[in-house]
Amino acid sequence: SQQGEEDPQALSIQEGENATMNCSYKTSINNLQWYRQNSGRGLVHLILIRSNEREKHSGRLRVTLDTSKKSSSLLITASRAADTASYFCATVSLGGGNTPLVFGKGTRLSVIA
Amino acid sequence: SQTIHQWPATLVQPVGSPLSLECTVEGTSNPNLYWYRQAAGRGLQLLFYSVGIGQISSEVPQNLSASRPQDRQFILSSKKLLLSDSGFYLCAWSWGSAPNQPQHFGDGTRLSIL
Numbered sequence: 390s391q392q393g394e395e396d397p398q399a400l401s402i403q404e405g406e407n408a409t410m411n412c413s414y415k416t417s418i419n420n421l422q423w424y425r426q427n428s429g430r431g432l433v434h435l436i437l438i439r440s441n442e443r444e445k446h447s448g449r450l451r452v453t454l455d456t457s458k459k460s461s462s463l464l465i466t467a468s469r470a471a472d473t474a475s476y477f478c479a480t481v482s483l484g485g486g487n488t489p490l491v492f493g494k495g496t497r498l499s500v501i502a
Numbered sequence: 503s504q505t506i507h508q509w510p511a512t513l514v515q516p517v518g519s520p521l522s523l524e525c526t527v528e529g530t531s532n533p534n535l536y537w538y539r540q541a542a543g544r545g546l547q548l549l550f551y552s553v554g555i556g557q558i559s560s561e562v563p564q565n566l567s568a569s570r571p572q573d574r575q576f577i578l579s580s581k582k583l584l585l586s587d588s589g590f591y592l593c594a595w596s597w598g599s600a601p602n603q604p605q606h607f608g609d610g611t612r613l614s615i616l
Binding site: 419420422429430431432433434437477479481489490491492493494495497 | 508536538543544545546548551561590592594602604605606607608609610612
């Protein structure tokens with residue numbers, strides 16, 4: 390079953406603007422991960438944030454996590470046309486072991502040059 | 503470095519025909535392996551995952567089955583395809599010795615059932 394749910398479903402911005410995508414989830418988590426998928430390709434892992442972390446940066450990406458609200462956000466700064474893709478959050482529930490990731494339905498980001 | 507291969511990239515099959523999709527991983531041993539299906543414009547649905555040879559966990563009861571005959575080989579099969587089996591099938595791996603790690607995906611197989 391889907392746990393993460395991204396918002397908005399689709400987002401269209403101009404090149405150079407910032408893009409913010411949100412993810413809400415339902416159960417307690419070990420960590421939350423963000424992935425990117427170009428059209429017709431596999432997913433690529435972007436960033437992992439653990440439940441005891443509040444913010445993480447990687448290049449132009451900034452991820453926040455609020456476990457009290459069970460939500461996360463992905464910010465892409467100074468967007469480029471090449472950032473056009475679908476972005477998914479995925480959660481790892483508490484339980485350890487090899488608990489599979491649960492993916493949301495994704496946000497489709499279009500960056501217009 | 504580790505690589506994951508999926509084939510074929512596209513496949514068109516008639517209803518009622520069998521299916522075999524193969525996924526192999528190179529450069530690691532004892533990975534966790536996963537099969538997902540993605541409907542058009544939708545998220546990923548986990549179908550099967552495996553933590554070792556011969557160990558398969560099924561997440562969704564359906565017309566499909568999976569096998570892991572070798573450590574780095576994961577096969578998705580069906581004896582008789584249905585129209586509803588159409589979709590984009592993705593294989594992924596993660597480190598088996600480190601739980602909850604990121605998954606690494608192949609480029610997928612687009613399956614169309616006629």
